[in-house]
Amino acid sequence: MLRLPQLRVATPDDLDDALALLRTPGARVVAGGTDILPNLKHRLDRPPLLVSLSRVGALRTIVRDQTAGVLRIGAGVTLTELSEHPDVRAFFPSLADAAGRVASPLIRNMGTIGGNINLDTRCRYVNQTEFWRSAIGGCLKSEGSVCHVVPGGRNCVAAMSSDCVPVLISLDGALLLRTADGQREIPLDAYYQADGTNHTVRGADELTTEIRVPWPGRPRRTGYSKWSVRKSIDFPLVSVALRFDLERDASNAPIVGLRVVVGVLGARPREVTRLDDLLGVPLDDPKVARAVADRVHQQCKPLGNVPYEAPYRREMLRVHTRRAIEALVSAR
Template identity: 50%
Template sequence: MLRLDPFKVERPTTVDEAVALLAAHGAKARVLAGGTDLLPNLKHGLHQPELVVSIGGVAGLRGVKDAGEVLEIGALTTLAELERHPLLAQFAPGLARAAAQVAGPQLRRMGTIGGNLCLDTRCLYYNQSAFWREALGYCLKKDGSVCHVVADGKKCVAAASNDTATMLMALGAEVELRARDGTRRVPLDAFYLPDGAKNTVVDEGELLVCVRVPKGSPARREGYAKLRHRNSIDFPLLSVAVALDVEGVAPGTVTGGLLVVSALQARPLRVSLDAVRGRALDDGAIEELGRLAHGRCHPMTNIADDPAWRRDMVPVLVRRAVADALHA
């Protein structure tokens, strides 16, 4: 049985109290939302906080609001709520479908959007018990000095594995981060860093309080496709999100949008749609997008399955994501 090391728990009820606790304890504190990622990681000894700041009782961080040109989603809104929220069905259906593919139903009832966006990166050599990792001599990300994925690697390349991040990046969303001395807004594109040891810009003392998602126009089509072993529970082996602006009679002409691929390395990868802008969204254009994405994606041995097979699946997932956008 995996045991938890001892730590103190505080349960603030306001954002001000939460950020004051985080500021006072710095690197020794850790935020707990739904706990579906943090608790297994604590049991594996991947983090050793002195204080866990449990934010489940903080007022004002739950729910989806129509805020004019954007939907404002509180950090504690659960993935299960997003899956079937009427505002998402109307204005950000791709996000609802990406949320519906996280883990399984029980985990989506506990797991929050804030926790999903701040999910720790994952690696076969890291998401293991302390005993397992010790037997291997640990690794660069935690307690060791070598990377088992990249020989002589100086930087961790563990994979971003959060389903909603891929879709939210394609949709051009931004997050709001609150600290004791102020608030800042960060576009998701600037939120993720290419370092698996810490792949977000969230500083010590900061709390993610909400996500703002631009409302889709009638021309926007949103699609999501995920590769995994089982259609439930499993983390992505690859994920592709697409936001396509398509105008005119079917198949329509591409006027803008973005494609994002994740579960590769620490940062989701943007693939521009410039090559197909102004073209009909026919089979040729979709194949071209798949080719472009394939050229940019280089899966590694950081997560399960043959990287060459995962790379071959990139154009397949691009096709599935576009089909999801056009036909869902």
């Protein structure tokens, strides 16, 4: 059995106290603990202080903000609460679906959306015991200076494996980040960077306090597809979030906007580009599913950072994208 190291844990009741504690050099946040605690057991980090959010009730609300036209989701909302919330299910079904497919019910009861957004990157060579890693001499993200995925590479390409992040990007989500001194809002697609050792632009003393998702302005169909080996408890091995804005609420309506975001490639999600020729084409035209799946396949090249052969994952990405669009067409 793997044991946690000796840890100093603070459990503030109040957001301001949590923010003040986060100024301690090297301090880390723990929300549900379903990601950070296994990583600490694997000795991937040695923080001098953990600041627990478990008692900060202010982070656990979901509010429909009519004035700003957004759904405000507190970072401490659990994945179960998110996936079961009536507004999320009715107006943001792809988000409810993604949250409801993270890991297992027990993990979703503990894990939060703030933790899912700030989930550490993952790699088959680093999410191992310290002993296992010592046998290969570590890597850029642990105790070594090489990358085993990209030999000769100077940059860690560990994968961002969150289920909710590609969906939130496809829905134009933004984050509210707070420190003891102030706050800023940042679009989620600007939050991640291509460095698996430091994959967000979050400052050390910044806390994600809220996720803001704009209310849908027009009819649309959204979906999320995740391929994993075990359906009951597994990280995605490839994933794709889809959003089609439509001229009217029907599957034969012309597409007036679309976002396609792919997860589990590298340290940040990848937005698929060059889709403009599909604007004006009815969603149920078979060319749409084929064209999007082909472009996903052309633009996204999985690496050997997570289990399963990269070329196979690439094919699965194409198949899952096409099937997900076909399911959106036949829905309702």
